[in-house]
Amino acid sequence: MTFVNPIKNMVTHANKKSIPITSVALIAAMALLPACSTVSVNKQTSAKTITAQRGNIVTDNKLSSDTASALLSAGLNEQACMQQFDLCLTQLTDSILDEHHRSSLAIFSELHYAKARQLAKSQDCLNALSRPPLDPYYANAPLSDTEANAQQESTSRCLTGYQERLFNAIKYSYTYLFYDSLAHDFEGSAQGSSHSSTPNRIPNDTDIQTQDIYNAASNDVITQLYKAVDGSDKLMGDPQIEHLPIASTERDNSAQAAIANRAPLEGKTTDQVKVMKIQVDGYDLGVYLPNENSYLQNAHKQTSALADLVSTYDLRLSGLNSISKRPGLGISLVASLDDRYTTTIRQLLVSSLSGQSDDKKDNIDDSKPSSRIYPTGHLLLTGLIEPSGDSVLEVLDSRKLDIHLYNPYQSESVNILNNDYPLAANFSAGYGLWLSENQLDGVGYLNLITRQPEERLPKLFMLEPYDPNKRVLIMLHGLASSPATWVNLTNDILNDDKLRDNYQVWQIFYPTNLPILENRYQIQRLIDSTYQQTDPTGQNLASKNSVIISHSMGAVIARMMLSDENLVDDLDNLDDQNILSNSEKRKVRDALKASFGEAQLQERFKLQTLPQVDTAVFLSAPFRGTDYADRWFTRALRRVVYLPVGLVKTVTENLATIATKGDLADNPLGALYLQNGASQLSNKSSFIQLTKDLAINDRITYHSIIANNDADITKGLAEMQPGGARIDLSQAIEEDARGEAISASENADSDSAKLTDESLVAAVTIDENISQALTERLSDGIVPYTSAHLDGAASETVINGGHSIQENPQTILTLRRILHQQLNQ
Known part of the structure; x- marks a missing residue:
């Protein structure tokens, strides 16, 4: 052809010479003489234009x-x-x-x-x-040879x-x-x-x-x-493919595909490495990938590491408050890895019925934290095609094109013909795909109420490939929740250029039915292992200045990971309500030691601050518990919250021989490991008695964001401290009889608007100068202010709303300000 x-x-x-213009005009005029032309002008909207x-x-x-x-x-x-x-x-x-x-x-x-x-x-x-x-005897029978x-x-x-x-x-x-x-x-x-x-x-x-x-x-x-x-489509005919050998290191000269190279080649990480040649119908196509080993570190196979490649042209992301994009040249792509981890409700129910978790079926020892660290299974790439040629006609005649796939986190621009152009990216696409294929909300709730044969231990998910030059944000969800609770906060961080360029997100998914002491121990082991695995020497920027953002039960756990107290010293101070004598207390404590071993007991009760973290943000944190956990409907729910069978058996076999009075789980010491996480949030629980006055390490800067569901009280706080108030403009303001808006801030000359009778306060940053009578009335409906407040916080912000404030725009804005402040400092 x-x-x-x-x-x-x-x-x-x-x-070539053209026809004289006068001749053309004469011919055109003669042709138009007998014609009748009517032109009409109609108005249309600017949008249509x-x-x-x-x-x-x-x-x-x-x-x-x-x-x-x-x-x-x-x-x-x-x-x-x-x-x-x-x-x-x-x-x-x-x-x-x-x-x-x-x-x-x-x-x-x-x-x-x-x-x-x-x-x-x-x-x-x-x-x-x-x-x-399918059947040669029906209408779709095979064609004849001709x-x-x-x-x-x-x-x-x-x-x-x-x-x-x-x-x-x-x-x-x-x-x-x-x-x-x-x-x-x-x-x-x-x-x-x-x-x-x-x-x-x-x-x-x-x-x-x-x-x-x-x-x-x-x-x-x-x-x-x-x-x-991949062999699943033939619109590109039958391409001939050659994978190019790449030596991964100077010592190792064995052929390694760049998509799975163990170390980057010489040069910058933004360089491109040619990994494949494709011939299709007379065209030579070269395929190039980033010169990085960390970005593609879990793509192990040369030919099938990417199980799927989806263009954002073919995706419609819903459920996100915004889509984080960078305009520019190229196609935003998401490459899904074939060995990525997924978790679904079906998997959880099947493992409950079979008595064996998915990890056990795959012969994975999930007791090792390293087996529960999941690098991102969705890689963001930006594709660009460059024809060869130095002139217009050379390009148009060229049958050689190069396909470049860039890491959009590292490469913000691309040089074409000695000029730099911005490179397109869609930073929400990989996150959206991960959320859509993992039923995190449902799994988080079922983890709480489903009787499991074995304890399900916490998992850590990296939302982007590990970057040694970015600080780490660790996110801990609350009771009966999951990482899905952070969707809008995470997406807003991705949408903030400065935060996206300086932070990477690790989200913890943990079963909230476990006793909180055990969850703290397992989560901290998991985080320690992740830092050790990614940076054994601790020299990377990613191993310094990390931030923990936590909500509700997650905040209680986070504070324990930022303290250096030894809880064993405080066990004798628990209020035993005359249930156990001192000698019986010692027997229970000795039985706990026998359950875990002396060293493991120390690890569970002796707290130690995460050395990589220097900043924490606590949201709606019940540090001193809540009576909400003891109300009739919550007590009924607590009855269907199960401890893992294996954990109960391990502890009770050692405690049953010495428990002589009452239900073992009601005893102050036994309750630390025989009450589920929901029960331990009660302000009367042994766990709260043991941990309510924990001191945070002096080098940690921490902030409190506290919800209040009474708008009048929030407004009262704002009137006392108007400099920290932000007026709620999330809803339209009512109009008066003349149709004029009743503006809460029409006379304001700054961001701190003057309060009027009609003002609704969205948030207020407060200091210590508020009355005790006012603070005792503050509550988000579940956690009172007196439980969430911590002395010594670098800032304390009260958000108008209920307990689940992690999705509140004011909460997200406050968090972003804290992160920007940390970067500036």
């Missing part, structure tokens, strides 16, 4: 107004043009008289892409995807045309977008002329439309090539 190059034809015929101006084959599935006008001016019908495409290009070339040709590059790129889309939907190309007949050969030829011709049109769409749009950096091969377009170099040119509608075509065509090539390599 022969394909025309219209731009080359323009250059070839640039010097903009849509009509900016729409094209990508956005509206129809040609842009510029391309449609070019066809009409040449006397070409759009449908006829698609039917006789090469002839259409030739006739369109003859009709374009602009010697500089730049606008024609955009027109031809759109036409090629439109033709590629038409071919992709045609039956001839779709036959490549069809399955062989018919099959004819169909194969038509299909092959269609696929070849489809691929050619896609590649041409990329080449034409590429030359249009980077015209100013390419050498020009035709008359009147020399570098330095007024027509060719316009560095300060404002992007117009055609620029945006052509970038859309470049991205869309690149998206089709990259995703369909991946499917072809």
